[in-house]
Amino acid sequence: MSGQRPQVERILIIRPSALGDVCRTVPVLATLKRHCPGARIDWLVQDTFAAAIEHHPDLGHVVPFSRAALAGWWRSPATFSALVRWLGSIRRDRYDLALDCQGLLRSGLFALATRAPRRIGYANAEEMGWIGLNERIDAPMSEHTVDRMLRLAAAATRAEPVRDMHLHASPIERAAVAADPRLGGGRYALIAPTSRWPGKLWPAERFAEIAAAMLQERTGGARRFDAVAIVGAESERGQVGPLLELAQRDRRVVDLVGRTTIARLMALIESSSLVIANDSAAVHMAVGFDRPIIALYGPTDVTRVGPYGRASTVVQVLREGDVFDHKNAVRGRAMMERITVAMVEQRVFDTATPQHAALPRQPEPSVGRT
Template sequence: MPEVYENILLIKPSSLGDIVMALPALSSLRRNFPQAKISWLVRPEFAPILEGHPHLDEIIPFDRKTLAKAWRRWDAFKQLTDLIGRLRRGRFDAVLDLQGLFRTASLAWLSGCKRRFGPVWRKEFAHLFYTTSIVPRMECVHVIDTYRKLIEAMGGRDLPVEFVLPEKPAAATSARTLLSQQKVDPDRYAVIVPGSAQASKCWPADRFAALADRLASEHGLAVVATGGKAESPMIEQIQNFAKHPIANLAGRTSLPELVEVLRQARLVVSNDTGPGHIAAALGRPLVMLFSWSNPLRVGPYGRPECIVGHDVESRGLAIKSRDPKHAVGYITFDEVHARVVDQLPH
């Protein structure tokens, strides 16, 4: 008989791109265990991308920055004990920890759940807290395939990869308004994502500027740059290099508005960062640049034609590369532009 679960906890607090890549796992849980209540433990800043998701019943906030201070601040310690209490009251009969870190695996154990599933990422001892763990192998090198193996271990059998990001009408309207205010045709624009939380993933600003000029002059596309507020100075630098206008939306969109800006884009060119993974999930024409992170593991799933990087097919199971020739600065303008031409509709 197939397994029956009444309450499932999915743990994937961060980051934005990783949460997006966990969306197929959520949909697989709902497809295989349709009667279960499914909860997702996530950091508050990323919760808006999950709000209103048709396959999710509950969002449980995980304020990592505060909880990290639990050992020296009473209010943080109380928040941690409150979270553990909430997890125990949830009476979960299955916990699926997709983060695979010591802190998340320990929360899975502290929840009191008797069946705990998670990956073995080899960098922490998280697997010691699981009752069932999966070691990534070449046949499931991509993290999404590892997640599928974990759900299979839970008893799931119907495991297609499905990204569900429902349109939010209010966010779509405000996104179109914002684009119009920037004198961008909401039906004909490309998005560049030049930032990242890690500077080593960022393609040089002058090359993004040159690419934006080509998109405008050769393809007739307005160019929109997105990112967090902290990335606005980087985008201003790109604007200074460029000969054509670039609309700077850094820090000006909510997360749902960012999704809608990406949903309507004719093309997205992105470093290996959250908005690029959203664009991949939305099925948009995409060019994504990879440096030390392994695109076999975290690239756009089933879309190798979107990837630009070196030695893409030969990195094996490695999470990160230490090979200097994989640095993002070695990706040339011509390599990216050629992939752009391939991705744009002719």
């Protein structure tokens, strides 16, 4: 794109959640910084997800949104007053430009609250999220989420977008991971087997088979990996019983479920030699750290929400008549169960010595399917 670049001093990116979406919004930050180098670029993000972006060198300030503290504001006068004060603090920052990368009513109202002269977002935002915008950009829902957001950044800067997915881990957490003796002092794989949506889950017993296979000795006594780390939230331990049982039998399987913060998870992924995950934030973190990935997808559309620029890393078995609906647990599980252990083990073998180009990457034209 061409044209005079806007002279702005303060920019606000609005992308509160979810964690994976926050991780894959960083190209918007990179684009704005490239084309508005003198501007301070802040990011309105849910406070629980701030660790995903707070170490990015292009970021000015995190504007934390405490969803838990402000929930139910219409029922509590005290909470309503807290919300009004918080919105007032955003307005007082006097942003020149606000980008609503979320595209929902709440984020649209956040954009409106800034009173920025330019408030850019999606013309087809859900829940009437366009209500707070004065520049509404066409962004087809069929496009990848990252490309849709970059349309907003391109409109803001009147310049070509920068597809830089790089994430940045905490130096303290990076050092902690390096010092953890359980991770074999070197080559470990990370398995992220959980999801908030049951329909996205690959069977836990199959993950356990893969973990065991990755630790087996090959011809000549060498192993593919020295350790396998299992991650997830404490509330998700019930999803991964077979993996936890394996960890009790084999100390090389490191049970980190419920024992990692977002900052620690990022450092673990950054230092890993392979990430195997369902459709979850771990996939997008692995893209951000340019790690080898095996992404297991079923009821979600890879062309829209897959690992950006890394579609060939996806294992997905589609059939005629399939419908993408991750909220339908029965249909989703059936689609995930089409992925066999043999399919994933072959991918592990193929990526044991990963050879892939450095970031940034361009989107791939097709979805990897098995």
